[in-house]
Amino acid sequence: MSRVMxxxxxxxxxxxxxxxxxxxxxxxxxxxxxxxxLEVLEKAxxxxxxxxxMFPEDSAAGFEIAxxxxxxxxxxxxxxxxxxxxxxxxxxxxxxAKDLSNDFLPADDFLEKPVDMTVLxxxxxxLLAK
Amino acid sequence: MATTESPALCxxxxxxxxxxxxxxxRVRLRGLLPAPxxxxxxxxxxxxxxxxxxxxxxxxxxxxxxxxxxRLGLRASPLWPFVSAGVxxxxxxxxxxxxxxxxxxxxxxxxxxxxxxxxxxxxLLVLTxxxxxIGSVETCVPFVYLFHIVLAxxxxxxxxxxxxxxxxxxxxxxxxxxxxxxxxxxxxxxxDSLLRLQIEHAPTxxxxxxxxxxxxxxxxxxxxxxxxxxxxxxDHRLAEANQRMELAQAEKARHMLRTTHELKAPFAAIxxxxxxxxxxxxxxxxxxAHHVLERIARRCARLSMEIQExxxxxxxxSDTEKAQLRFATLDVSQVLRQCIGQLKPVAQERRISIxxxxxxxxxxxxxxxxxMLFANLLSNAIHYSxxxxxxxxxxxxxxxxxxxxxxADHGIGIPGDKLPHIFDEYYRTDxxxxxxxxxxxxxxxxxxHVAQTHGLHVRVDSxxxxxxxxxxxxxxxxxxxxxxTEAYHESSDDR
Numbered sequence: 001m002s003r004v005m006x007x008x009x010x011x012x013x014x015x016x017x018x019x020x021x022x023x024x025x026x027x028x029x030x031x032x033x034x035x036x037x038l039e040v041l042e043k044a045x046x047x048x049x050x051x052x053x054m055f056p057e058d059s060a061a062g063f064e065i066a067x068x069x070x071x072x073x074x075x076x077x078x079x080x081x082x083x084x085x086x087x088x089x090x091x092x093x094x095x096x097a098k099d100l101s102n103d104f105l106p107a108d109d110f111l112e113k114p115v116d117m118t119v120l121x122x123x124x125x126x127l128l129a130k
Numbered sequence: 131m132a133t134t135e136s137p138a139l140c141x142x143x144x145x146x147x148x149x150x151x152x153x154x155x156r157v158r159l160r161g162l163l164p165a166p167x168x169x170x171x172x173x174x175x176x177x178x179x180x181x182x183x184x185x186x187x188x189x190x191x192x193x194x195x196x197x198x199x200x201r202l203g204l205r206a207s208p209l210w211p212f213v214s215a216g217v218x219x220x221x222x223x224x225x226x227x228x229x230x231x232x233x234x235x236x237x238x239x240x241x242x243x244x245x246x247x248x249x250x251x252x253x254l255l256v257l258t259x260x261x262x263x264i265g266s267v268e269t270c271v272p273f274v275y276l277f278h279i280v281l282a283x284x285x286x287x288x289x290x291x292x293x294x295x296x297x298x299x300x301x302x303x304x305x306x307x308x309x310x311x312x313x314x315x316x317x318x319x320x321x322d323s324l325l326r327l328q329i330e331h332a333p334t335x336x337x338x339x340x341x342x343x344x345x346x347x348x349x350x351x352x353x354x355x356x357x358x359x360x361x362x363x364x365d366h367r368l369a370e371a372n373q374r375m376e377l378a379q380a381e382k383a384r385h386m387l388r389t390t391h392e393l394k395a396p397f398a399a400i401x402x403x404x405x406x407x408x409x410x411x412x413x414x415x416x417x418x419a420h421h422v423l424e425r426i427a428r429r430c431a432r433l434s435m436e437i438q439e440x441x442x443x444x445x446x447x448s449d450t451e452k453a454q455l456r457f458a459t460l461d462v463s464q465v466l467r468q469c470i471g472q473l474k475p476v477a478q479e480r481r482i483s484i485x486x487x488x489x490x491x492x493x494x495x496x497x498x499x500x501x502m503l504f505a506n507l508l509s510n511a512i513h514y515s516x517x518x519x520x521x522x523x524x525x526x527x528x529x530x531x532x533x534x535x536x537x538a539d540h541g542i543g544i545p546g547d548k549l550p551h552i553f554d555e556y557y558r559t560d561x562x563x564x565x566x567x568x569x570x571x572x573x574x575x576x577x578x579h580v581a582q583t584h585g586l587h588v589r590v591d592s593x594x595x596x597x598x599x600x601x602x603x604x605x606x607x608x609x610x611x612x613x614x615t616e617a618y619h620e621s622s623d624d625r
Contacts, residue, residue, distance in 0.1 A: 114430070
C-alpha cells in the first residue's frame with residue numbers, strides 16, 4: 001500500500017480520483033488549496049503527489065508547489081509528482097511533456113484533463129513502482 | 131480591562147479600465163538613445179576616427195615629401211599633424227577599450243555618457259588645433275565642426291546637442307580671436323598669407339565670415355535636432371505601441387488559458403465522476419443506467435474537445451495573433467514525432483499502428499501552429515481509420531528545398547463532391563459523423579487557418595472506403611518570410 005496525496009482545488013475531481021486510487025489499495029489524502037500544500041505534503045510524507053497546475057488565485061501555483069517539493073530535499077524532495085492540467089502544449093503559455101525538467105517544471109509525468117481514470121491509475125502505478 | 135482592537139479599515143477603489151483612463155502626460159523623450167545602441171555607435175565613432183587619424187598621417191607624410199607642398203602652394207608644417215594624430219590615437223585606443231568593456235557589461239548605461247562626451251570633447255579640441263594650423267578664416271575646414279554638431283543632434287537630446295554646438299562655436303571663435311589678437315601665433319597652410327592678411331585687416335569681412343559660419347552651424351543644429359527629435363519621438367511611439375501590443379497578446383494568452391481551464395475543469399470533474407459510476411466503484415449499475423452514463427461521458431468528452439478547438443480557432447483568427455506571430459525555422463520531422471507521441475495512446479486504444487518515415491526537412495513556421503496542424507491531421511487519420519488499421523506519416527525535403535509532409539490512412543475516405551467542404555467549420559460528412567460521433571468538425575478548419583496564415587499548400591487525395599492522404603507542402607523559407615510580412619500588413623490594414 002502506498003500513500004498518495006492529491007492537491008487539486010476541484011473537489012469533485014479530487015474525490016473521484018481518490019475513490020479510484022483507494023480501490024487499488026492506496027491510502028489517499030486530498031488537499032484542496034495551494035496555500036499550505038507544501039506543509040501538508042511534508043507532514044503526510046506521501047509516496048506520490050498528484051498535483052493540479054491552476055488554482056483560483058494563481059494560474060501557476062502547481063508549478064510553484066512542484067518546485068517547492070524538489071527544494072525540500074531532506075523530506076519530500078524525491079517524491080514523484082504527476083501534474084494534471086486542463087491546458088496543453090497547443091495553447092500559448094500551455095505546456096507539454098517536453099517542458100518537464102528539473103529546473104523549469106520539476107515533475108515526473110503529466111496528464112491532461114479530462115483524465116481517463118484507467119490512464120491515471122496506470123501512470124500512478126508506474127510512478128509508484130519507480 | 132482588556133480591549134480588543136478591531137481590524138483596520140481597508141479601502142480599495144476600482145481603477146478605471148485602460149480604455150476609460152485619461153491620457154497620461156506626454157512622454158518626455160530622454161536625451162540618450164538606449165545604452166546598447168549608443169555603445170555600438172561609440173565603437174563606430176572609434177572606427178571613423180581611425181580614418182581621420184589616417185588622413186592626418188598622410189598629410190604629415192606629404193609634408194615631408196620634398197617640394198610637394200611648395201608646388202601646391204602650401205606651407206610644410208609636418209609637426210602638428212603628427213602630434214594631432216598621436217593625441218587622437220591615444221584617445222581613440224582608450225575610448226575603444228572603454229567601449230568594448232561597456233559592450234560586454236550587463237549594465238553599460240553609466241559609462242556610456244562619459245565615453246560619448248569624452249569623444250566629442252577630445253574631437254572638438256583636436257579639430258580646433260587642426261583648424262588653427264590649416265587656416266581658421268581662409269579655408270573651409272571650420273565646417274568640419276558641423277559634422278560633430280550633426281552627430282550630437284542625432285545621439286543627444288536638444289539641450290545636450292545645443293551644448294555641443296555652443297562648445298564648437300566657442301572653440302572656433304576663441305581660436306579666431308586668439309589669432310587676431312596675437313595671443314596665438316598666426317598659422318595657416320597657405321604659402322601665400324596675403325588672403326589671410328586681407329581678411330584679418332578687414333574686420334567687417336572677418337566678422338561676417340565668422341558670423342556666417344556660426345549661423346550655418348546654429349541653423350544646422352536647429353534643423354537636424356528638430357528632425358532628429360521628431361524621428362526619435364516616432365520611434366518612441368512605435369516602441370510603445372509595440373509594447374502595448376505585446377502586453378495585449380500576453381493578456382489574451384492568459385485569458386485564453388484561464389477560459390480553457392474554467393470551461394474544461396467542470397467537464398473533467400463530470401468525466402471523472404461518470405467513470406466512478408461506470409467502473410462500479412459505487413456498486414453495480416443496471417445496464418440501462420450504464421448505457422445512459424456512457425452517453426453522458428461521450429458527450430462530455432466531445433464538449434471538452436470542442437471548447438478546446440473553438441478557442442484554438444478563435445486564437446488563429448485573431449488579428450492581434452496574426453501581427454504577433456513568432457516564426458522560426460524548425461525540423462518538420464521533430465514536430466511530427468511530437469504529434470505522434472501525443473496521439474499514440476489514442477491510436478493504441480483503437481489498435482491503430484502508426485508507420486513513420488521521417489526525414490529532416492526544414493520549414494519556416496510558427497511552431498505551435500505546425501503542432502496544431504499535424505495534430506489535427508493525425509488525429510483525423512486515427513479516428514477515421516478502421517480498428518486495427520495503419521496510419522502512415524512521412525516527411526521529406528523536396529529537391530527544390532521545400533519541406534513536405536504526408537499523413538495517410540486506410541480509413542473510410544471522403545467522397546469527391548464533399549472534398550471542397552471538409553475545411554469548413556463544423557462540416558462533417560455523413561460518413562464521418564457515423565464513423566466518429568465525437569468529432570467536432572473544427573479540426574480541418576484549424577488546418578485551413580494555419581495553412582492560409584503560412585501559405586502552405588494542402589492537397590487531399592481520397593477514395594471512399596479506401597482511405598485519405600493529406601499532403602502539406604511548406605513554401606521555401608524566403609517565401610515564408612514574405613508571407614509573414616504580408617500577414618502583418620493585412621492585420622495592420624484591418625485595423
